[in-house]
Amino acid sequence: MITVIVNGAKGKMGQAVVTAVSDADGMSVVAELDMGDKLTYTIQDTQAKVVVDFTHPSAVKKNVIEILNAGAYPVVGTTGLSDADLAEIDALAKAKGLAAAVCPNFAIGAVLMMQAAAQIGKHMPQCEIIEFHHNNKADAPSGTAIKTAELIAISNPEINKALVDRTETHIVPETRGGKKANIPIHAVRLQGFVASQEIIFGGLGQTLTLRHDTINRESFMPGVVLCVRKIHSKTGLIYGLENFLNETE
Numbered sequence: 499m500i501t502v503i504v505n506g507a508k509g510k511m512g513q514a515v516v517t518a519v520s521d522a523d524g525m526s527v528v529a530e531l532d533m534g535d536k537l538t539y540t541i542q543d544t545q546a547k548v549v550v551d552f553t554h555p556s557a558v559k560k561n562v563i564e565i566l567n568a569g570a571y572p573v574v575g576t577t578g579l580s581d582a583d584l585a586e587i588d589a590l591a592k593a594k595g596l597a598a599a600v601c602p603n604f605a606i607g608a609v610l611m612m613q614a615a616a617q618i619g620k621h622m623p624q625c626e627i628i629e630f631h632h633n634n635k636a637d638a639p640s641g642t643a644i645k646t647a648e649l650i651a652i653s654n655p656e657i658n659k660a661l662v663d664r665t666e667t668h669i670v671p672e673t674r675g676g677k678k679a680n681i682p683i684h685a686v687r688l689q690g691f692v693a694s695q696e697i698i699f700g701g702l703g704q705t706l707t708l709r710h711d712t713i714n715r716e717s718f719m720p721g722v723v724l725c726v727r728k729i730h731s732k733t734g735l736i737y738g739l740e741n742f743l744n745e746t747e
């Protein structure tokens with residue numbers, strides 16, 4: 499039996515994780531924690547093997563370090579970790595002989611969208627990303643948008659190069675979005691959305707659009723359960739659900 503603590507258990511994602519882990523074979527929720535609860539003490543007290551973290555970008559790094567130092571495997575959906583944070587987590591996980599799964603998106607369709615984007619990006623000279631989330635999201639752009647931009651730029655380091663030296667007048671500042679890896683990202687925050695993303699590629703006389711829509715939070719749960727089940731077979735930082743997809747349950 500894999501013993502699991504859910505951190506951020508009263509949150510929108512945390513509640514869905516408690517139900518999904520409780521319903522899955524071979525694993526059980528041994529504690530539900532939120533702001534102000536004692537993470538290290540609870541890990542040691544319950545001997546939990548895995549801690550699933552869906553909390554807040556301002557807390558996630560401290561949480562992951564605490565989880566690893568207490569001897570458990572973090573499975574992290576919370577966004578907001580920087581490249582430097584990820585490097586630090588990788589080093590600590592290796593030093594402890596543990597693994598930390600950090601997945602910007604646990605929805606299989608979103609992972610496939612990112613993989614397709616990297617493939618398409620090899621052959622199209624330009625692209626921009628538009629991500630759509632509910633209006634309570636704490637950070638922008640989304641972790642998925644950042645990871646998508648990074649993957650496209652790795653597969654095509656020349657992407658958008660033709661745009662680099664263009665001068666354009668911005669009548670309204672920041673109208674053209676923020677940039678990651680030279681790819682503009684536009685973040686929409688509106689009631690009614692859970693999480694959606696479009697990647698629009700442009701080429702001579704043509705555009706190609708990839709779009710993924712998360713209809714509800716249950717879409718993330720098979721990915722979370724898969725990571726909980728498989729994380730103990732890994733070491734160091736595992737960044738992205740795709741690293742678990744070819745493993746059988």
Ligand SMILES: NC(=O)c1ccc[n+]([C@@H]2O[C@H](COP(=O)([O-])OP(=O)(O)OC[C@H]3O[C@@H](n4cnc5c(N)ncnc54)[C@H](OP(=O)(O)O)[C@@H]3O)[C@@H](O)[C@H]2O)c1
Nearest residue numbers: 506508509510511532533553554557575576577602603604
């Ligand atoms: N990777 C993915 O697939 C994926 C999918 C959806 C969302 N996310 C991310 O998951 C995170 C949570 O999203 P959500 O919609 O569930 O947010 P939410 O509804 O605001 O829930 C966050 C929960 O965490 C608690 N919390 C905040 N700081 C904490 C801390 N330091 N220690 C323990 N608990 C703490 C909150 O408690 P209080 O209410 O008392 O502050 C709340 O119960 C966000 O970063 C979001 O972007 C990731």
